[in-house]
Amino acid sequence: MDYRKFLGKVESAVLPYFGGACVDAPSRRLRVSTPPTPGWWRFEVQGRTATAREPAVPEGLDGLPLVRGHLWGARLVREGAVAETVLLLPDEEPPRFSPVRARRWHDGSLVFEALEFEGEAEGSARRVLEEGRTLAEVKAVPSSLRAAFGYAVLEGASRALGIRFSPAEVRGQVLSVAEGGHPAAEARLRALAIERDAHVRSVEARLVELETQRRREEEAAQLQTELARMRSHPRHVEWQAQGLTRVERVLASAGARMLDSRRLGNQRLEVTFSFMDERFITIVEVGTLQVVDAGICLAGADREVTLESLPSVIREAIRNDVLVITRHA
Structure with a gap:
């Protein structure tokens, strides 16, 4: 008797693994039997369980929503100054502000597809940042590159001041930071710190009120x-x-x-x-x-x-x- 028919059909699929206990196929989420290192893997799929067998070349990206932008660290900065984490970047770190093409995977994550050809704007942005200048004097800079530049300036100011920030907290001001440079970045971060301190004082006042009453x-x-x-x-x-x-x-x-x-x-x-x-x-x-x-x-x-x-x-x-x-x- 062939008992394999009772065990379910075994399939092979190339999928990106981002970490965690699961991996997402086009139509369903699968439990990973033994988590591998993040990357593209050929999985053996049986039922709702996937087992990583060997590293693989990316497949299944064609037809997925395309997202373009410029790199700021491990984030892709796209239209609207949205800075979103892009997964499975190359082992060799791309140059700062590289133009990148990514795809929206089935679970909503952005997965790296390729680096795109650079123009003069990317090199100019790198030089201006290294020299501590602003983008106010640089023409024909795409909005996504301008925003990535602003985030980089904020990042430098954040290290110097010791004030943390998240992209969503400064998105509305990142283009003005790109134009205004380090002083504008410091001003925004200090304002953010003041707002946080005000919140802490409000909480402390509430605790005192609770105690007294x-x-x-x-x-x-x-x-x-x-x-x-x-x-x-x-x-x-x-x-x-x-x-x-x-x-x-x-x-x-x-x-x-x-x-x-x-x-x-x-x-x-x-x-x-x-x-x-x-x-x-x-x-x-x-x-x-x-x-x-x-x-x-x-x-x-x-x-x-x-x-x-x-x-x-x-x-x-x-x-x-x-x-x-x-x-x-």
């Missing part, structure tokens, strides 16, 4: 009541059995992806997730997924948001160029 004791009593209710309710058993499935589902429905989690005291959970190619750390209540600390500046309105609605709030902040990330790993 004995709200901490009231909140503790409410949490104890909620904990007792949860323990007597079947959903508590479901949470223990299913772990973080609900959190993953809520984030996935909002277009985000959970990266990590950590249980805190007082029935709270620290959730780390990615959204719009940025990383966020949020604290929520376990039972309701109500936000306690959004990890972004919400002017003290964190508790008016749930984990399900938080990604849409972040998207709106990015669109309006008002995003300020307050929690970094």
Whole structure:
């Protein structure tokens, strides 16, 4: 008797592996039996399990959405000054500001396809950056290159000042930084630091208010009541059995992806997730997924948001160029 028919059909597929426990095929997500190093691999696929067999030449990129832009580190800067991580770059680091062609893979990630031919603008941008000048005097510079230049100037100022930034926090000002140079970058980063400090002071003032009005004791009593209710309710058993499935589902429905989690005291959970190619750390209540600390500046309105609605709030902040990330790993 041929028992192979009971084991399922075995197929071969060339796919990009970006890391983690899964790999995405055109029509489905597969579990990787033994994770290889990131890169293009020929996988043996049986059921919903993929096993890496050997490195492979990229396949299946033709027909996928094409994205063009200029490199800033490991990010491709495209129209609208959007700086998005591009995966599987060549082992030999491309020159700064290289024009790049990438494809939008089936899971939404950008995967490197090829370097494109340079014009005079890329070389000029590199020289101007090395000499500490601005792009104000350079003509015929594509918008994506101009934005990549601005991000590079901000990066240098960030190292000098010790003020971190995410591309989404400075996207609205990156072109003016390219024109204004280091002083404009410093001004933007200092303003960002002031906004973060203001948020910290707001949180501290709130804590003082809670202390003086004995709200901490009231909140503790409410949490104890909620904990007792949860323990007597079947959903508590479901949470223990299913772990973080609900959190993953809520984030996935909002277009985000959970990266990590950590249980805190007082029935709270620290959730780390990615959204719009940025990383966020949020604290929520376990039972309701109500936000306690959004990890972004919400002017003290964190508790008016749930984990399900938080990604849409972040998207709106990015669109309006008002995003300020307050929690970094």
